[in-house]
Amino acid sequence: MTVPADTHAKAPPKSFHVKSFGCQMNVYDGERMAELMAAQGMAATTDANAADLVILNTCHIREKATEKVYSDIGRLRKNARLDGRAAPMIAVAGCVAQAEGAEIVERAKVDVVVGPQAYHNLPSLVADAAAGAPALDTDLARLSKFGRLPARRKVGPAAFLTVQEGCDKFCTYCVVPYTRGAEISRPFDALVDEACALVDAGAVEITLLGQNVNAWEDGERGLHDLIRALDRIPGLSRIRYTTSHPNDMREGLIRAHGDVESLMPFLHLPVQAGNDRVLKAMNRSHTADGYLRLLDRIRAVRPDIALSGDFIVGFPGETEAEFADTLRLVDAVGYAQAFSFKYSPRPGTPAADLTDHVAPEVMDDRLQRLQAALNRDQQAFNAATLGRTCTVLVERRGKLPGQMLGKSPWLQSVHLMTDAPIGALVEVELVQAGPNSLAGVKRVRAAA
Ligand code: SAH
Ligand code: SF4
Ligand code: F3S
Numbered sequence: 001m002t003v004p005a006d007t008h009a010k011a012p013p014k015s016f017h018v019k020s021f022g023c024q025m026n027v028y029d030g031e032r033m034a035e036l037m038a039a040q041g042m043a044a045t046t047d048a049n050a051a052d053l054v055i056l057n058t059c060h061i062r063e064k065a066t067e068k069v070y071s072d073i074g075r076l077r078k079n080a081r082l083d084g085r086a087a088p089m090i091a092v093a094g095c096v097a098q099a100e101g102a103e104i105v106e107r108a109k110v111d112v113v114v115g116p117q118a119y120h121n122l123p124s125l126v127a128d129a130a131a132g133a134p135a136l137d138t139d140l141a142r143l144s145k146f147g148r149l150p151a152r153r154k155v156g157p158a159a160f161l162t163v164q165e166g167c168d169k170f171c172t173y174c175v176v177p178y179t180r181g182a183e184i185s186r187p188f189d190a191l192v193d194e195a196c197a198l199v200d201a202g203a204v205e206i207t208l209l210g211q212n213v214n215a216w217e218d219g220e221r222g223l224h225d226l227i228r229a230l231d232r233i234p235g236l237s238r239i240r241y242t243t244s245h246p247n248d249m250r251e252g253l254i255r256a257h258g259d260v261e262s263l264m265p266f267l268h269l270p271v272q273a274g275n276d277r278v279l280k281a282m283n284r285s286h287t288a289d290g291y292l293r294l295l296d297r298i299r300a301v302r303p304d305i306a307l308s309g310d311f312i313v314g315f316p317g318e319t320e321a322e323f324a325d326t327l328r329l330v331d332a333v334g335y336a337q338a339f340s341f342k343y344s345p346r347p348g349t350p351a352a353d354l355t356d357h358v359a360p361e362v363m364d365d366r367l368q369r370l371q372a373a374l375n376r377d378q379q380a381f382n383a384a385t386l387g388r389t390c391t392v393l394v395e396r397r398g399k400l401p402g403q404m405l406g407k408s409p410w411l412q413s414v415h416l417m418t419d420a421p422i423g424a425l426v427e428v429e430l431v432q433a434g435p436n437s438l439a440g441v442k443r444v445r446a447a448a
Pocket of ligand 1 (some may be wrong): 250
């Protein structure tokens with residue numbers, strides 16, 4: 001569909017830059033967009049200010065995330081003006097594109113708007129825009145994009161693979177069911193093929209992605225069957241998956257944590273709040289106690305599992321006593337890491353109509369107290385791993401000469417001095433713990 005606007009024909013772009021905001025699925029989509037544009041013969045640039053085409057792959061989850069898009073567009077145009085260059089062509093992709101559609105063209109006069117399920121059409125949309133017609137495609141036609149994307153190129157040692165998209169849970173605060181559409185799983189065979197292609201392209205670890213990744217299914221198969229199949233791919237040493245919903249954490253998946261060696265001992269399992277009235281108002285369809293009992297079952301098969309979560313403070317009507325339940329739940333779990341956010345009302349969601357807002361200063365105070373508790377637990381988790389020997393997947397160079405950075409099985413950042421290359425799995429002893437990372441030393445086996 002084309003949207004009438006007062007833009008003019010532009011030279012077709014020769015170079016492009018993709019900037020992704022938001023979740024890991026956007027990072028994955030951004031990589032696939034870059035592969036798509038490169039396959040058209042366009043050159044990727046690392047500098048947004050030097051590109052003819054800038055693709056902003058956006059996030060709509062909180063108001064702040066959405067506002068970033070508009071400030072970025074303003075800055076790109078201003079920098080071009082200051083440098084005496086023509087303004088770049090701007091394509092808005094991702095969840096803001098899906099949610100706002102033509103509004104973005106109105107408000108920011110961008111050239112292309114393309115939703116998360118339609119970006120395989122980017123080349124033709126860019127061509128339309130170059131011909132002078134701003135182009136919009138926010139079709140939610142499900143999964144058709146995957147069959148129309150070029151093959152995977154070179155990837156880093158830790159790669160993402162989207163296996164499931166969309167969400168049917170409709171938590172009352174959340175835009176994802178509207179921006180990504182209904183839950184849908186990619187077929188088993190396509191995923192095994194893409195995983196093999198990723199390993200051929202350099203991946204040692206694959207993180208399976210989905211808004212509700214543990215709801216993935218193909219016929220009788222559940223996520224654990226997919227994990228067991230990927231476990232058999234030679235060269236694939238580590239498997240992770242994110243983000244899971246507590247209600248889709250089935251027995252087979254829990255069991256896989258006990259006996260699939262390549263499945264890393266880490267689980268991101270958001271709970272959002274620790275009070276049942278608030279959980280109900282959020283439409284989370286689980287209780288705080290149900291969540292804790294689920295964690296008990298997972299810890300029974302994998303006692304060292306590192307747990308991670310997401311929290312929202314200041315949901316409308318949340319009282320101090322209700323918030324205290326969240327702190328209690330945090331104390332009971334002992335998270336290895338977690339993300340916490342102030343509630344942000346999102347247009348079109350049921351919670352946006354609630355009027356009993358929590359005052360901003362109360363939200364600030366609760367967020368601070370929650371984060372203090374989460375930081376305390378993260379440090380305690382890191383300290384508890386000191387002295388342990390584990391493998392670290394080397395992902396990139398550190399700041400110091402000879403220093404490399406990687407991840408432990410528990411997803412901790414570890415720095416170490418080593419001549420091992422990127423992509424190597426190094427056996428290290430964890431010897432020092434800071435608030436956000438650990439130091440490892442290469443383990444040298446004593447001569448027999
Ligand atoms: N599908 C995942 C992730 C959803 S978005 C899940 O269900 O967990 C990531 C996180 O953003 C959510 O877990 C939630 O903590 C937060 N979030 C979503 N909507 C929000 C809102 N309106 N205000 C503040 N935080 C929000
Ligand atoms: Fe949003 Fe809830 Fe779906 Fe997660 S489960 S994406 S928070 S609606
Ligand atoms: Fe944001 Fe969309 Fe991901 S709203 S968190 S980019 S699914």
